[in-house]
Amino acid sequence: MKYSEQNHTFVVCAYKESPYLAACIESLLQQTKKSRILISTSTPNDLIKEIAGKYQLPVVVNTGKTSIADDWNYGCSKVETELFTIAHQDDIYEKNYLEETLKHLNRAEYPLIAFTDYGELRSGQACLENTLLKVKRLMLKPLTVERFWKSKWVRRRVLSFGDPICCPSVTFVKEALPEKIFTFGYRSDVDWQAWERISKMKGSFVYVKQPLMYHRIHEESETSKVLGDHARKQEDYEMFCKFWPSPIAKCLVKLYTLAEHSNES
Structure with a gap:
């Protein structure tokens, strides 16, 4: 089928009281292709209620088991469209994010996910060039070739050296x-x-090579908290073991952790 904005929903995962939530939602409302917006939370509060009321957006509340995975799965379960994007509350999107994503999805053979390049927001300033971003773009270089989108071998080789895909840039089928x-x-x-x-x-793994969203880096972000408690190293090791023998996985973890410094505010 050919996808349009009518087939898409932004699921905004809101947690506690983020000072950036309104900016995220405004960037979604300013899309050149307008789609549905749904706020999903496991921590309902007055700020989320106020913002939802201001923009007249529906809110769904996860009252069951909560974790990052559970909260995201819950938000996904409330989507009624064929496509959805999990928008993280601290991030913002370029106006043509959805328009370009739809164009690329409609060129793909049986798409699974589509994802864009991205930049970072540091102290309110947009950053498109740093070591981490350059490395991730290099990792994704094979997927700039459309005929490789449907290659399991290519995308598993890409993922075998780390995770270059920015989660809030992903649209799911x-x-x-x-x-x-x-x-x-x-x-x-x-x-x-x-x-x-x-x-x-x-x-197909559909790659849009334009940077069409910005991921905010700050001390209160979940990524920064995880990096701070060193939980990433064990998880990285488990992930590398899905692609490599244990000795190689251990070496890759040591190299991969060097990138953690790019996430420090």
Whole structure:
């Protein structure tokens, strides 16, 4: 089928009281292709209620088990469209994010996910060039070739050296994926684990090489907290073991942790 904005929903995962939530939602409302917006939370509060009321957006509340994976899976379960994007509350999107994503999806053969290049927001300033971003673009270089989108071998080789895919840049094709995309037990690598699982499925990984969203780096972000408690190293080791023998996985973890410094505020 050919996808349009009518087939898409932004699921905004809101947690506690983020000062950036309104900016995230405004960037979604300013899209050149307008789609549905849904706020999902496991921590309902006055700020989320106020913002939802201001922009007249529906809110769904997860009252069951909560974790990053559970909260994301819950938000996904409330989507009624064929496509959805999990928008993290601290991040912002370029106006043509959805328009370009739809164009690329409609060129793909049986798409599974589509994802864009991205930049970072540091102290309110947009950053498109740093060591980490350059390395991730280099890792994704093979997927700039459209005929490789449907190659399991290519995408697993890409993922075998780390996770270059920015989770909030990803648009999911609901009917092509498992009911629960994310697996409980991971914090730092909950998204990498999902990509690894999906990479074994028949279909396309659609890469949009334009940087069309910005991931905010700050001390209160979940990524920064995970990096601070060193949970990433164990999770990274488990992920590398899905692609490599243990001795190689250990070496890759040592190299991969050098990139953690790029996430420090």
